Amino acid sequence: MNPESKTSPDVVVERQETGKPYAGKVLAAIQSHADDIPIFCAGAIARLIDLGYTAYLIQTTNDEKCGPTASVGETILQNEREVDELARVLGFRQVFYLGYRNHLMDEASAVEIRARLIFLFRALKVDTVFTFNPWGHGEENPDHYVTAQAVEAARWMAGMGKDYPEHIAAGIMPHTVREQYYWVARPGQPYNRVVDISAYIEQKIDALCVNRAQGPAGATGSRLRTRLAREGLWLPELGDDDETADRAYVRLFCLKDFETVGQRYGLAFAEPFYYVGSGATFIGGVDASDVQRYIDEHAEPIEPKSV
Numbered sequence: 001m002n003p004e005s006k007t008s009p010d011v012v013v014e015r016q017e018t019g020k021p022y023a024g025k026v027l028a029a030i031q032s033h034a035d036d037i038p039i040f041c042a043g044a045i046a047r048l049i050d051l052g053y054t055a056y057l058i059q060t061t062n063d064e065k066c067g068p069t070a071s072v073g074e075t076i077l078q079n080e081r082e083v084d085e086l087a088r089v090l091g092f093r094q095v096f097y098l099g100y101r102n103h104l105m106d107e108a109s110a111v112e113i114r115a116r117l118i119f120l121f122r123a124l125k126v127d128t129v130f131t132f133n134p135w136g137h138g139e140e141n142p143d144h145y146v147t148a149q150a151v152e153a154a155r156w157m158a159g160m161g162k163d164y165p166e167h168i169a170a171g172i173m174p175h176t177v178r179e180q181y182y183w184v185a186r187p188g189q190p191y192n193r194v195v196d197i198s199a200y201i202e203q204k205i206d207a208l209c210v211n212r213a214q215g216p217a218g219a220t221g222s223r224l225r226t227r228l229a230r231e232g233l234w235l236p237e238l239g240d241d242d243e244t245a246d247r248a249y250v251r252l253f254c255l256k257d258f259e260t261v262g263q264r265y266g267l268a269f270a271e272p273f274y275y276v277g278s279g280a281t282f283i284g285g286v287d288a289s290d291v292q293r294y295i296d297e298h299a300e301p302i303e304p305k306s307v
Contacts (some may be wrong), residue, residue, distance in 0.1 A: 020052035032143035040183035042207035043197025067213035106142040117154035128179040138186035178278035191272035198268035221249025
């Protein structure tokens with residue numbers, strides 16, 4: 001994420017709400033790697049879960065290339081354990097691991113990835129997805145853009161009655177995902193919505209601290225405290241134990257972009273997204289709400305015919 005990403009002229013601010021206004025709704029956050037959700041959308045996810053959403057986490061790669069251990073197997077295991085812990089601290093109901101090879105998703109079958117996501121979106125009845133922007137410029141990681149484009153295709157195809165009729169025969173009915181929150185991952189990617197995460201900043205810190213294998217935070221604070229001690233130095237903010245040091249490091253150094261975005265809109269912290277809602281999905285398409293609005297304004301009662 002970069003605070004200089006381009007804003008839409010009409011940026012919508014999602015401010016804090018109370019109660020459970022979204023009870024019964026379902027979201028899926030689809031990440032390629034263990035650090036994606038913590039960095040880009042942990043605050044927004046925590047907020048929507050608090051407001052009533054049921055949430056599922058879908059991880060597309062096995063993270064085999066991202067971690068400090070020499071063994072590929074140990075790296076995969078450490079990342080998987082950390083994703084499970086991420087799900088716990090944020091409140092996801094379940095994690096689904098698709099297991100594609102890290103940095104090699106562009107060798108996998110696009111049709112297979114899409115089909116697996118269609119099944120999950122239908123089975124879980126997902127209303128809202130969070131993932132990378134499928135058309136976000138500047139993206140260099142094939143795992144990111146392959147994941148995003150598979151999500152974008154699957155989320156509307158899941159609502160089509162003639163795709164995968166075997167699902168319907170098994171009782172898993174078509175279901176269209178209506179909302180997309182595409183997070184900002186590279187400098188210059190656009191956003192048209194910011195989510196106030198000020199009340200959920202501790203959960204975002206939790207999520208960043210969980211990701212020790214590859215994230216920008218993880219155990220960095222405790223390692224810094226150890227290094228400074230060897231050099232005869234001390235930062236009071238890092239405290240006297242590893243957990244305090246790790247959380248302090250996140251607070252001091254990993255939240256600046258989200259603080260900058262928040263300040264633009266009078267908030268302490270905010271996460272930016274390119275949001276696509278449930279209106280017409282292509283130029284020239286018809287938004288059902290426009291049709292109903294016209295009916296409400298112009299329809300007249302039919303006079304009964306005289307016999």
